[in-house]
Amino acid sequence: MPEGPSLVILKNAVQMFKGQKVIAVSGNTSIDKDAIRDLEVIDFKTWGKHFLICFKNFTVRIHLLMFGSYAINERKGRPERLSLQFANGELNFYTCSVQVIEEPLNEVYDWAADVLNDNWDAKAARKKLKAQPGTLVCDALLDQNIFAGVGNIIKNEVLFRIKVSPLTTIGDLPPRKLTEMIHEARNYSFDFLEWKKAFELKKHWLVYTKKICARDKTAIIKKHLGKTNRRSFYCPVCQIKYECIKISQ
DNA sequence: CCGGTTGTTCAGCG
């Protein structure tokens, strides 16, 4: 379910509840459900993998984590974590993290860090990356403070697209490749969004879960890498591991 | 039917 583009699809799918009053709340979440009843949903927003239900004085934050899911105007055969009833339908969430945000969202979220947001700021991303030259690119792409919304699939596909090994550090990446990485983190996310909408996402994977490189038919390497220790799929031939020779003084 | 995982947080430890 849950990389950034999937959340954008969710946001688009619930637009008919925007401006509607919540007439009943249920679910096994520990947040105060009474506080939501009879309130109007002002807006739905996303930040990276966060889904935000905005009310006048607070926001309910949904994070689907690995296994979370939702259902609109239907129910799955399991307990709802949070269920919102409207006059024109219902919105149900399962096995997710639910939190209340009391602060204004602009104080909590850096919209410029969300790769799918209109306010995405590539220069700000570059500055954050430059500050951590020792970080592996496979970890940097999963850093939600830099690339909010990027998940493990996007990480692998971006590195394949720009022909960079996941084991390259930020500091060793040639400046042009750094630019490409930042650009493709956003660009691939929009491709992901379009493919997912068309139910053809998997068809477009070139390296993620693949056995053979789409470019040169080399055997793809599958390994858990970096501090994040997430699955990396990469071609040892066309994805280059950049290394600078450091001259000690 | 078992193993692995599109993710994050937190406890525990050195």
Add this chain to the structure above:
DNA sequence: GCGCTGAACAACCG
């Protein structure tokens, strides 16, 4: 206080 590790969560797919 830090960085690191592993557990916990818990559903679906192949």
